[in-house]
Amino acid sequence: MFRNALGKTFRFLGYTVQYGCIAHCAFEYLGGVVVCSGPSMEPTIQNSDIVFSENLSRHFYCIRKGDIVIAKSPNDPKSNICKRVIGLEGDKVCTSNPSDFLKSHSYVPKGHVWLEGDNLRNSTDSRCYGPVPYGLIRGRICFKIWPLNDFGFLRASPNGHRFLDD
Amino acid sequence: MAQAQGFGRRYIKAFFKGFFVAVPVTVTFLDRVACVARVEGASMQPSLNPGGRQESDVVLLNHWSIRNYDVQRGDIVSLVSPRNPEQKIIKRVIALEGDIIKTIGYKKKYVKVPHGHIWVEGDHHGHSFDSNAFGPVSLGLLHARATHILWPPKRWQKLQPMLPPERKPLQKEQE
Numbered sequence: 001m002f003r004n005a006l007g008k009t010f011r012f013l014g015y016t017v018q019y020g021c022i023a024h025c026a027f028e029y030l031g032g033v034v035v036c037s038g039p040s041m042e043p044t045i046q047n048s049d050i051v052f053s054e055n056l057s058r059h060f061y062c063i064r065k066g067d068i069v070i071a072k073s074p075n076d077p078k079s080n081i082c083k084r085v086i087g088l089e090g091d092k093v094c095t096s097n098p099s100d101f102l103k104s105h106s107y108v109p110k111g112h113v114w115l116e117g118d119n120l121r122n123s124t125d126s127r128c129y130g131p132v133p134y135g136l137i138r139g140r141i142c143f144k145i146w147p148l149n150d151f152g153f154l155r156a157s158p159n160g161h162r163f164l165d166d
Numbered sequence: 167m168a169q170a171q172g173f174g175r176r177y178i179k180a181f182f183k184g185f186f187v188a189v190p191v192t193v194t195f196l197d198r199v200a201c202v203a204r205v206e207g208a209s210m211q212p213s214l215n216p217g218g219r220q221e222s223d224v225v226l227l228n229h230w231s232i233r234n235y236d237v238q239r240g241d242i243v244s245l246v247s248p249r250n251p252e253q254k255i256i257k258r259v260i261a262l263e264g265d266i267i268k269t270i271g272y273k274k275k276y277v278k279v280p281h282g283h284i285w286v287e288g289d290h291h292g293h294s295f296d297s298n299a300f301g302p303v304s305l306g307l308l309h310a311r312a313t314h315i316l317w318p319p320k321r322w323q324k325l326q327p328m329l330p331p332e333r334k335p336l337q338k339e340q341e
Contacts, residue, residue: 018187021194028197061252072306075282077235111249135246136306 031055031139034070036082040117040125044068044155045082050146051154053139063113063134065091065163068141068154071115074129080138083115083125084157089134092164095127105164113137118158199230202316203244205256209288209295213242213325214256214315224317225256225325227310235305237262237284239335240327242312245286248300254309257286257296260329264339272298276336282306287333 026032031054036045045051045068053070057063065085073079087093093114096104108114112131117123126132144150157163205214205223214223227244237243237259247253261267266278270291279285283302288294297303315321 018191021190022186024194024198025190072304073282074304074306075280077282077304077306077308109249111247111251133246133248133304133307134251135248136304 027055029055029059033145034082034139034141038082040119040123041068041082041084042119042122043158044084044118045141045144049144049150051141052143052145053141055139057140058134058137061134063088063137063140066157069113069115070138070141071132072136072138074132074136081115081125082141083117083123085113086116086126086162087114087164089113093126094162094164097127111135116159116162120159120162197229198233200226200228201310203227203254203256208293209290210242210256210258211290211293213258213289214312221318223315223321225312226314226316228313229310231313232308232311235308237305237308237311238327240329242325242327243286244309244312245303246307246309247295248303248307249295255295256312257288257294258329259284260287260297260333261285261335262339265335266337267333267335270298272301277302284308289330 031052034051034053036049036051037047039047057067058069063069063085065088067085068082069085070080070082073081087108089108089110089112091108091114092105093108094103095106096102108131112133114126114131116125116127141154144152144154203225205225208215208218214225215221225242232243239259239262241259242256243259244254244256247255261279262284263279263281265285266276267285269275269277270287277285279302282305284305285297285302287296287298291298312325314324
């Protein structure tokens with residue numbers, strides 16, 4: 001009877017390891033469900049919304065301007081940030097505040113992206129910590145799942161004026 | 167006839183069962199626990215690749231030990247290059263967050279490493295594309311810690327964290 005219990009425990013552990021590995025591969029290479037918190041992406045994503053993020057784009061390097069991405073925070077690698085890509089490498093971005101009299105621009109360095117939240121007034125983003133290395137991006141948010149009255153693909157940026165054309 | 171078909175189906179079933187167990191477990195192991203990599207370039211001479219292109223070192227990269235971003239000064243780590251996300255670079259950690267160090271050829275002579283960042287340098291100064299070129303790197307770009315040299319056999323050794331005395335930080339925030 002003891003050997004039966006031992007056999008059952010090992011089989012349970014084996015299944016746990018196997019499903020854990022499948023879950024890791026799915027989230028790392030395909031995508032997963034993410035719960036967002038914070039006001040920095042309002043009105044596109046509200047606090048406690050549930051979204052689906054796909055992780056294929058970052059492996060194939062086809063993140064575009066205007067995509068909403070999840071990235072590791074540059075100042076705290078254990079937490080994630082959710083922002084919109086305003087500029088890719090080589091793009092010109094506006095680094096000054098709207099209230100500044102003199103506008104300042106700079107170019108996004110190679111291998112980096114410029115991220116900004118949709119809620120410009122309440123968002124710490126690249127305007128605060130500078131361009132973010134592409135290697136920190138975890139996935140691209142493509143779809144909102146919850147709340148159901150807002151189900152579907154995510155809207156375009158409400159801040160079209162932040163996208164500068166060369 | 168029916169018996170042979172039964173055997174064939176059983177083999178196919180066993181193959182797929184094995185495939186769906188072996189592939190995710192192997193991929194997760196190589197991503198999360200440890201993997202092996204060949205070192206290219208001269209930026210870490212003489213610690214790594216002293217023989218140049220003829221005999222590249224092969225190192226064991228340990229992901230598990232940095233799962234909490236716990237690095238020490240002097241560790242040899244591999245990270246995603248901030249300039250080219252498709253490339254991994256291998257360098258030594260010189261300073262942790264809060265340290266003030268003197269730079270070699272960086273745009274600022276003295277740098278205080280910001281929160282959540284580290285300063286990395288190659289041992290072969292002047293032939294290394296490191297923090298002296300691109301500044302402090304975010305800890306989120308950390309890929310693995312190099313713990314052993316596995317090949318060539320005569321260079322089989324455990325890599326000890328060693329900070330060159332002339333590169334010690336001028337002021338440490340934490341001990």
